[in-house]
Amino acid sequence: MNATGLDCSQHALSAAYYADAARQRSVKIVENTPLSRDTFRLRLASPELASHILPGQFLMIRLPSHESPLLARPFALYDTWCDDSGTPLGLDIGYLVVGKATRLLKAMRTGDSVEVWGPLGNGFLPQATEHLIMVAGGIGQTPFLALGREYLGGRPYGNPGREVPPANKVTLCYGVRSKQFAAGIEDFENAGISVKISTDDGSLGHHGLVTDLLKQTLDQRLGQCRIVCCGPEPMMHAVARIAHEREVPCQVSLETPMACGIGICFSCVTKVRQLEEDPTGEVWDYKRTCVDGPVFDAAKIVF
Amino acid sequence: MNTAIENTNSIAPPEVDLSVQLGRLHLTNPVMVASGTFGYAREMAHLVDLSRLGGILPKTVTKQERQGNAPWRTIETAAGMLNSIGLDNDGIDAFLENHQPYLTTLGTAIVVSIAGRTQDEFVEMCQQLDGVPGVAAIELNISCPNVSGGVDFGTDPNMCEQLVAACRGACELPILAKLTPNVTSIQDMARAASAAGADALSLINTCQGMAVDWRGRKPMLGNVIGGLSGPAIKPIALRCVYQAAQVVDTPIIGIGGIATLDDMMEFLVTGASAVQLGTVNFYNPTVSMTLLDALPAALAELGAKSVAEIVGTLRV
Numbered sequence: 245m246n247a248t249g250l251d252c253s254q255h256a257l258s259a260a261y262y263a264d265a266a267r268q269r270s271v272k273i274v275e276n277t278p279l280s281r282d283t284f285r286l287r288l289a290s291p292e293l294a295s296h297i298l299p300g301q302f303l304m305i306r307l308p309s310h311e312s313p314l315l316a317r318p319f320a321l322y323d324t325w326c327d328d329s330g331t332p333l334g335l336d337i338g339y340l341v342v343g344k345a346t347r348l349l350k351a352m353r354t355g356d357s358v359e360v361w362g363p364l365g366n367g368f369l370p371q372a373t374e375h376l377i378m379v380a381g382g383i384g385q386t387p388f389l390a391l392g393r394e395y396l397g398g399r400p401y402g403n404p405g406r407e408v409p410p411a412n413k414v415t416l417c418y419g420v421r422s423k424q425f426a427a428g429i430e431d432f433e434n435a436g437i438s439v440k441i442s443t444d445d446g447s448l449g450h451h452g453l454v455t456d457l458l459k460q461t462l463d464q465r466l467g468q469c470r471i472v473c474c475g476p477e478p479m480m481h482a483v484a485r486i487a488h489e490r491e492v493p494c495q496v497s498l499e500t501p502m503a504c505g506i507g508i509c510f511s512c513v514t515k516v517r518q519l520e521e522d523p524t525g526e527v528w529d530y531k532r533t534c535v536d537g538p539v540f541d542a543a544k545i546v547f
Numbered sequence: 548m549n550t551a552i553e554n555t556n557s558i559a560p561p562e563v564d565l566s567v568q569l570g571r572l573h574l575t576n577p578v579m580v581a582s583g584t585f586g587y588a589r590e591m592a593h594l595v596d597l598s599r600l601g602g603i604l605p606k607t608v609t610k611q612e613r614q615g616n617a618p619w620r621t622i623e624t625a626a627g628m629l630n631s632i633g634l635d636n637d638g639i640d641a642f643l644e645n646h647q648p649y650l651t652t653l654g655t656a657i658v659v660s661i662a663g664r665t666q667d668e669f670v671e672m673c674q675q676l677d678g679v680p681g682v683a684a685i686e687l688n689i690s691c692p693n694v695s696g697g698v699d700f701g702t703d704p705n706m707c708e709q710l711v712a713a714c715r716g717a718c719e720l721p722i723l724a725k726l727t728p729n730v731t732s733i734q735d736m737a738r739a740a741s742a743a744g745a746d747a748l749s750l751i752n753t754c755q756g757m758a759v760d761w762r763g764r765k766p767m768l769g770n771v772i773g774g775l776s777g778p779a780i781k782p783i784a785l786r787c788v789y790q791a792a793q794v795v796d797t798p799i800i801g802i803g804g805i806a807t808l809d810d811m812m813e814f815l816v817t818g819a820s821a822v823q824l825g826t827v828n829f830y831n832p833t834v835s836m837t838l839l840d841a842l843p844a845a846l847a848e849l850g851a852k853s854v855a856e857i858v859g860t861l862r863v
Contacts, residue, residue: 511620
């Protein structure tokens, strides 16, 4: 119902969240910078979007004048960027070149325009924790820079800026295929986030799975902690299982393909357990990831 | 591309009459939004000035709740998309309780799209909607390709005629019949719905299609087959409107790939009295406002003082 990202599922309408702060705009590209192999950071100029968007929210980006690809694509907020006084001027998204739309996006230059609508989705719930553990797979690291910064008190997000109980420590457990795909590590470290990396081929950090890093971090955790997770579905499933076993609260940000991002097409559905009605977890319903998520309590997702 | 909220003050010059009459249904302008492409309107409230729309068709409701089809439910294709949503909805009772009270407040014509598995279900829903405050008309979705049962009403002229007649008899509301292009003769279907007393014909629903992952040797859609929509089907929709307009006097609502002012004008000139914007809402959410802003000037370009003047004026 509002831009705070708080759960409004008690509302009579079926979606938990509506894009009440969303606007459709043509915005200019400020920079389109490589971060690592096939991975780029797109910097957009839009004080309006930047001053409203919250960590974990996303926007739809469409390449103008294209009928192929026809549809826009969802991208999570990487971070906002500000002037010297801290006034937000625009926002960054991170993307991996995986298909037609991202190939075309890669070719866009400073001064070009894209059509965007946002901010969309609920974003992460700002729950108090002493140690926030962020688990990312591949390009799934992008929603976590702003979130980590927010928990460390580095920057407020939203309008008015929302208050998040500060965490003592924020750790990013980041799994990628190999060293050359690892993106934005400096950004995270500069924000005061402790970064642990795993690679499939052992070319950087731990040779193995990101869930190994999570278990290790949980073993060494500093007091009460929470997990947030974004990445490929099998990884999120594994993280959700570990969180359940260790009895640590866990939110997952789903990367379901979407056509509209605003709740009107009913494409991006995911199976969500109705735990309020049925504590056994056997009853589920399809929920729209865009307006009921993309962030969900991991215990509610039927992987 | 224009955006929504800033344009609310731009109104048509008084000398241009944008209103349209679809049988017993009166609309303030010909720009409607198609069922299944606009949620329950609430989702769009902050992107679009809903009161400016000629009409809103909320997502199709069924007698019982339907979970819909398994993902993936949409696949992008060349200049279009395939969908197999499967009429995911909470059922008509929940619709009337949760959505209709909000829709009633919007100040535009609410046309409720319904789909039944049997004629009895269609009739019962018509009776249930009769007299509900704020319901301006009913659109019979007899053309959804994604549900078992129901689609025969859209492909068999006799069944179509019986169904439309039964729904007309079951309520006082104007009845629109939304037809499928997946037939041998759209003219036979148009005649049947028209003879049964439909106030207007909505043309067209999606074209059946399919997408395949050859490496995995599997269909891309959870439901295997789906409905194609978007600019890719516009020529098919125009052809259907043209052919139907040749054989019936019943007003026609053009649907299928309309995304620009030119698209809308082409449908009006070809024989549609109004249009519904569908898939374009997904990839340009404020498009309805852009088209409404541009319509008066386009009519003026043809020297017309009303929408009705240009409908079906194609010179063949």
